[in-house]
Amino acid sequence: MRTPHDVQVREAHAQLTELLAEVATPSTVWDEPLVSAPWGFRTKAKMMVRGTAAAPVFSFPGSHEGVDLADCPLYPPLVTEVVESARALIRRAQVPPYNLDKRRGEIKYVLVTATPTEAMVRLVLRSTSALERIREHLALLDPRVSVVSANIHPEHEALIEGTEEIHLAGADRLRLPLGNIDVDVLPRSFTQTNTAVASELYAQVARWILDAGARTAWDLYCGVGGFALGIAHEARARGAHMDITGIEITNEAIESAQGSAKRHGFAGAVGPHTAPEAHVRVRFETADATDWARRQATLPDAIVVNPPRRGIGEALSRYLNDSGVRTIAYSSCNPETLAADLARMPHYRVARARLIDMFPHSTHNEALVLLSRVAPEND
Structure with missing residues (x-):
């Protein structure tokens, strides 16, 4: 805490670029760090x-x-x-x-x-x-x-x-505002500690997914549905069609997410505030992310992953690498496991990367990367 906050952010950004050096390319766009307020941010x-x-x-x-x-x-x-x-x-x-x-x-x-x-x-x-x-x-x-x-x-x-x-x-339950959306939080539901930074994180991913032209998406490790609902809101604002499925292993988190989707008018049908030309649908299901993904007969245009500190692991990394999905957004609370997972996904390049200053005055930093498909020669 004796180190000035701006110095903390610069040092963390340098550490992240060094950690991802082997998976980034000269064309990788490094966005400015998403910087937290230095005080009063822990909700x-x-x-x-x-x-x-x-x-x-x-x-x-x-x-x-x-x-x-x-x-x-x-x-x-x-x-x-x-x-x-x-x-x-x-x-x-x-x-x-x-x-x-x-x-x-x-x-x-x-x-x-x-x-x-x-x-x-x-x-x-x-x-x-x-x-x-x-x-x-x-x-x-x-x-x-x-x-x-x-x-x-x-x-x-x-x-x-x-x-x-x-x-x-x-x-x-508590209704937690997250930028343009709000989510239902049941007592045992997980939510981000830094609400202001999380709000911009969800909005950033939504913009990336919609800018990539996706019309179907999976939100794996979805928690209470922040990413899925953020994508849905952005799609509705743009008058775009979007079908999103969120997967989380915890029943209470899924119950929270389902309640939020219904309240926003996204649950299974066109919402009351949806533009006439748009169709935005979000559904949530309790399941193990890797097992669920492997069982699906069809793939989406885009996938969001937001795993715990252990990362998505070898099985899901290999599955995604071979999937052919065009766009993947990976939100990581542990850049070291992020780097390990990305090393197992050579069919993707890091198109964009951003440091997420979720926990000022600590050595704990988060990262967000946008992955674009690079088709192998025999794909």
Whole structure:
């Protein structure tokens, strides 16, 4: 954090160009980095609860015991204020923080996801024993909290949350604005931490896909549907035909995406705001991305992949390399696995590349590349 933000971005851009040197070509267009605001950009907080019920301490996993980080300047004011209201709830309800060494206590984490005007709070608990006290004092939460749930995580393990979610108050989902679209976020749905940068990321990919002339697309590892819905919005704005399928292995993410598509008028039919000459349809399905892609009888004009840090891996890389699909947009949260995946795809060239400054003041950077088909001699 002592390094000026602009210097961080320049150094990260240089590292990315060096990492992709073997797969880029002289014709590769390096777009200007997508730069985040330096402060107040984290719209999600994952606070480990330590200390005592009378004096709870909020920190990050792996940080020093006793150091409270609830006022970290990476968070916007709404997140900070919601976290402080959760602290008041813990004190009043007398919910003891979980002690890792003694394996005693109840509350493990407070998880917050915020829009510019409202927030979702999830309390990760060891058991249901404190729920009655928590429900009694929910009014202490900031009035802008519109969704409250408890996640039950009885195991003593490194995972932040468990599989059981109990709705406590408010709506069952948060509506998260992402530029020209908004997505439904259920409690266990994954969303990007930096909403402002994610919004431009989705819009950038949509422009690339439509500029390539695609009329059918797959969004693999689609999460809550940001890329698919962004493409759909761009197609509708241009009066273009577009048929998009999003694939994600998590049921809750697909439920979120389906709700968003229906609300925007994209689910399976022409939407109410679609231009008369356009037909924009989006569908989402729960499946493993690689297995699903291999089963398809026909291929789309374009594919978007947005895998976890491990990348798309050898199987999907080889499949895409041999597929013949004209255009692929690869959004990567780990440039090293991106480089490894691209090395297995010689039938494609890196047409465009862009550094994504998703996490300022850290060594973690993301990247976006547009791949164009280079037909082999016998293709």
